[in-house]
Amino acid sequence: MKSKSKTYITSFNFIIAGLVLLLYGSIRFKKLFFGNFANGDEYGFLNIFDIYLDKGYSEALSQGSSITFNATASFFNLFFSNTFLSLRFTSFFFGILTLLMVLKIQKTFFPLTKNYFLLLIITILNILIVSSVIFVGINDTILYFLATVFVFLVLNYQRDIKTFKFSLYLGLLFGIMLLTRKITIFYLPSIVIILLMLYKNLKIKTPLIFKSLSIVIVFSTITVILFNLPNLTTGKGISFHEKKLDNEISWSQLQYLTAIKHSNGEVKYGQHVSVDEVKQYITKNGEKSLPGKSFVNTIYYDIPFTIKDFFYDLFSQIKPITRLSGLIIVFFILILSVVKKISIFHRYLIVFFFTFVSTLCFIIISYVEPRWYLGALMLVLVPLYNILQDFSNNKNKRDKLNFIFINVQLLFIVTINLPYIISNYKLLL
Numbered sequence: 001m002k003s004k005s006k007t008y009i010t011s012f013n014f015i016i017a018g019l020v021l022l023l024y025g026s027i028r029f030k031k032l033f034f035g036n037f038a039n040g041d042e043y044g045f046l047n048i049f050d051i052y053l054d055k056g057y058s059e060a061l062s063q064g065s066s067i068t069f070n071a072t073a074s075f076f077n078l079f080f081s082n083t084f085l086s087l088r089f090t091s092f093f094f095g096i097l098t099l100l101m102v103l104k105i106q107k108t109f110f111p112l113t114k115n116y117f118l119l120l121i122i123t124i125l126n127i128l129i130v131s132s133v134i135f136v137g138i139n140d141t142i143l144y145f146l147a148t149v150f151v152f153l154v155l156n157y158q159r160d161i162k163t164f165k166f167s168l169y170l171g172l173l174f175g176i177m178l179l180t181r182k183i184t185i186f187y188l189p190s191i192v193i194i195l196l197m198l199y200k201n202l203k204i205k206t207p208l209i210f211k212s213l214s215i216v217i218v219f220s221t222i223t224v225i226l227f228n229l230p231n232l233t234t235g236k237g238i239s240f241h242e243k244k245l246d247n248e249i250s251w252s253q254l255q256y257l258t259a260i261k262h263s264n265g266e267v268k269y270g271q272h273v274s275v276d277e278v279k280q281y282i283t284k285n286g287e288k289s290l291p292g293k294s295f296v297n298t299i300y301y302d303i304p305f306t307i308k309d310f311f312y313d314l315f316s317q318i319k320p321i322t323r324l325s326g327l328i329i330v331f332f333i334l335i336l337s338v339v340k341k342i343s344i345f346h347r348y349l350i351v352f353f354f355t356f357v358s359t360l361c362f363i364i365i366s367y368v369e370p371r372w373y374l375g376a377l378m379l380v381l382v383p384l385y386n387i388l389q390d391f392s393n394n395k396n397k398r399d400k401l402n403f404i405f406i407n408v409q410l411l412f413i414v415t416i417n418l419p420y421i422i423s424n425y426k427l428l429l
Contacts, residue, residue: 087137094141144375171219313361353380
């Protein structure tokens with residue numbers, strides 16, 4: 001096929017993919033912002049935000065508050081005067097900031113040609129639009145954004161070694177993440193591994209590593225304590241927004257029973273048992289029939305079951321990851337054995353993604369929701385496209401490989417999204 005024909009076909013496929021995402025996005029936008037009703041976890045966030053506005057910061061803190069989320073949403077509420085829209089716009093705002101931050105990381109550290117850059121944008125938009133449930137009034141997108149800032153700090157430190165400044169920013173950042181959501185703790189393995197890789201690669205001496213980590217811990221602690229002072233002075237501890245189920249059982253117990261019933265074929269993957277079912281199960285089988293109320297208890301309660309569920313959850317992510325990001329990870333795996341070099345910058349993001357997803361699969365017994373790792377998924381696309389581009393450019397049949405990679409990815413995104421548009425076309429009229 002002639003080069004000019006390939007260019008026309010690629011341009012056409014980009015236009016079609018863009019139009020498909022525009023139609024899909026229009027449907028999702030109409031459902032999200034023109035339907036005045038709360039969804040799932042949004043009820044809890046809306047309730048605390050109402051308390052935050054009506055009774056003040058301290059009262060919301062005592063009830064369990066996502067401090068970063070409520071503070072930002074209260075700013076937008078000055079313009080909307082509508083708590084429902086304020087929460088949703090806050091989620092949308094941080095989703096856009098995440099997209100911009102990922103593109104900044106790409107531009108600064110991972111050069112891409114025009115076609116691969118456009119393909120990166122198309123893929124990220126596919127993730128955000130298909131998973132647009134994240135734009136209801138929940139705080140997931142704030143953590144996405146803060147995770148991308150962490151990665152930028154790491155990559156920038158690799159180039160410009162200023163330990164105190166880096167450690168200070170990192171401490172403040174992790175503190176803000178904790179003020180946003182308790183699930184931040186699940187980022188710890190990824191953060192620690194990346195920092196160890198960073199220090200080892202830069203040959204930072206042990207005393208300086210301890211100094212750096214001490215600064216991170218001190219400033220994280222100070223940040224969390226300062227914003228939780230009203231709670232701490234009354235002996236209520238650190239405030240986190242948590243999904244309230246029942247005083248008798250915990251969310252981790254509900255998930256564990258869900259995993260048991262799914263293993264027995266009684267519950268479909270992705271569904272949960274009810275609170276009443278958990279109570280009945282404990283009444284029938286005794287208190288020790290389920291682990292304690294913390295996630296740590298679920299890990300050690302039945303180690304063989306935990307390991308079995310870990311691998312099941314991990315391999316179950318292949319489907320949603322492919323649905324969201326297309327075939328890019330498949331392409332990467334196919335060329336991995338012949339890729340000559342993967343730089344430390346590539347490794348940081350790839351390790352960050354796979355460690356975070358693995359941590360979620362290990363700790364969350366039952367069902368890992370893809371929305372929890374979307375920020376990491378958007379980040380890992382950057383090095384993968386960069387590696388794919390370099391691989392194609394180092395081969396004799398460069399144009400042919402680039403043409404195949406780019407167009408297969410575009411056609412996949414178009415094909416996978418068309419059924420949803422067809423079944424919801426009336427919302428476009």
